[in-house]
Amino acid sequence: MAKAPKAAKSSAIPVGKLTPDEAEAELARLAADIGRADEAYYNNDKPEITDAEYDALRRRNLLIEKRFPKLKRKDSPSDRVGAPPSAKFEKAKHAAPMLSLDNAFNDDDVAEFVKRVRKFLGLKEDDAVAFTAEPKIDGLSLNLRYEKGELKIAATRGDGETGENVTSNALTIADIPKSLKGAPEILEVRGEVFMSHEDFEALNKRLVAEGEDAAPNPRNVAAGSLRQLDAAVTASRPLNFFAYAWGELSEPLADTQMEAVQKLRKLGFKTNALMKRFDNVEKLLGHYREIEARRASLGYDIDGVVYKVDRLDYQDRLGFVSRHPRWATAHKFPAEKATTVLEKIDIQVGRTGKLTPVARLKPVTVGGVVVTNATLHNEDYIVEKDIRVGDTVIIQRAGDVIPQVVEVVQEKRRKGVRRFKFPTECPVCGSHAVNEENPATGKADVDKRCTGGLICAAQAKERLKHFVSRQAFDIEGLGTKQIESFFDEGIVKEPAGIFTLRQRQDAGAIDLYRYDLDDKGARKRDKAGKEKPPTNLKSVQNLFDAIDERRRISLPRLINALGIRHVGETNARLFALHYGDFKSLYEAATKAREEDAPAYEDMLTIDGVGALVARGLIDFFDEPHNRDAVDRLLDEIDPQQAEAAASSSPVAGKTVVFTGTLETMTRDEAKAQAQTLGAKVSGSVSAKTDYVVAGPGAGSKLKKAEALGVAVLTEADWAALVAR
Ligand SMILES: [Zn+2]
Incomplete structure (x- = not known):
């Protein structure tokens, strides 16, 4: 039975009980931990924590973001796929982005996924919707581009937009055809490169015999082999490839996921025989359990089961949210655990001043990876679990980042080990570290924060790191x-x-x-x-x-880089689109200081921006120190104007309000469609609104539109407009 990994449950506070301040701090911690893991995994090919633990971090992050959407960080790991390509290889920009999948960790998550799909599509209770289910191969994703049947380029996923050109290495893999017969003129095949258990063991024997270190696990070997600068080395490593998806196509492969994958098989690719199609949650979960039971005997590593909406027209309608397709999810297997000794507890200070305790461990191998650090979350966590230096502890690793200490093995506690005294001063600047009071609950925050603010070197340093991070100035x-x-x-x-x-x-x-x-x-x-x-x-x-x-910088990146509280990557994009250029944003934020100011009301018309986010922006520009720092920065850089996402669309750059009941699609689908076409979706009607799309039952918004002389469209008018 698949249960949620303990990582998701055993953090100090359940997500449902977090206060906004705690949630914010927790999101900061998670972003840092996930970032470190990504870095270790993607750029060093050396993960520090297990997949399951990594997934647990991502899951907690996502749950907190769901509960507090406004607290979502600019550098939210949810918006990120992997790490930027390494400098060793020529870069290859993907014709269609290679996105990662959203995750499910238990049966409820899967049921929720299916429910979301049905709701988005507006399906009735008795409308059937089929899903495919297949093993999630634990390898390295690869995009193979064929033009007129010839393999032109093989590229790793990289950051999803740009990968590494590993064509000469890919050509040494027997499962990858050099040419295809009867393929569309342009065909991008996506799949996973992996090494079988048998080949992995043989390789390790050979490495050890040659006096080299044994490789940690098959995935690392596959990644390392594919990213060899010398193709001869790749050729000496037996790698396999399963095809399961596609990128750019000059013509559709089929009408369904299942048939499309079958087509890939006919073209000469290996596909996974365990891929099946089902039409309800129970059957999907049944297949998950069957695959889980066979996991050890498959002969290759898998880390879960992937479910996809079968009908490709449904996939198109569902589209993407952030960087995940809405039509697929990866149901992960639970985390791996190990026992070791906690040798020391260090305190790290984050960008917002949060003090995070980190366990230094006696090195231990979990899922083939050596772990030396684990997170202890916060003071309460240490107290609650009674974690002491010298204790034997159980650690858990999920995926690719920082593991966590889940419990103490009490029977193994030696006599005389003392309780850990959490510092009351910042270990970096010496300022008092306090548990701030949460204004909403009146309770003390679970995290201690350094009160040093601008004088705290640790905080200033973390802010700078954020400024140069991949989603900021990069x-x-x-x-x-x-x-x-x-x-x-x-x-x-x-x-x-x-x-x-x-x-x-x-x-x-x-x-x-x-x-x-x-x-x-x-x-x-x-x-x-x-x-x-x-x-x-x-x-x-x-x-x-x-x-x-980077002196010429895009507006969303600049806004994101400033590290404004509550203004994450997503909100930075919303502000950029709304204000168009940095000067307008700066002025608006300054003018919006009074809550009754028109500038403030205007800010709140941005769909997705609420009072908390608006406050974050206004407060930032209200601080003279911040304005001075921004002014000095503006002397050096040249922020670009925001561009509408799809400028060729007739609604690009237009502000649209949807009201009333829509009949051919759900409101979510309509909004997503409008945004994909570059329109701004607003929650309220103002003189700046270009179109109000009104369905039956439209009330005050329709009246306001009529009063202001804003163009009012029926749903059919809108469909005709965007179809142009
Ligand atoms: Zn400090």
């Missing part, structure tokens, strides 16, 4: 480690400082050539761990060039 070669060095040495203290580096170097005010930078922007070290003497002039020049490249 400067190549300027990573976390380099920001740390630059900050610690006083070279960069605020965002504007990044853009004056070249000028200061040229003026002799700083000397970056002292650093020897590796491709992630960290100082290189010799084998003994000592910093290498400076030699690499090129990487410094490359860094300056990469920084200059």
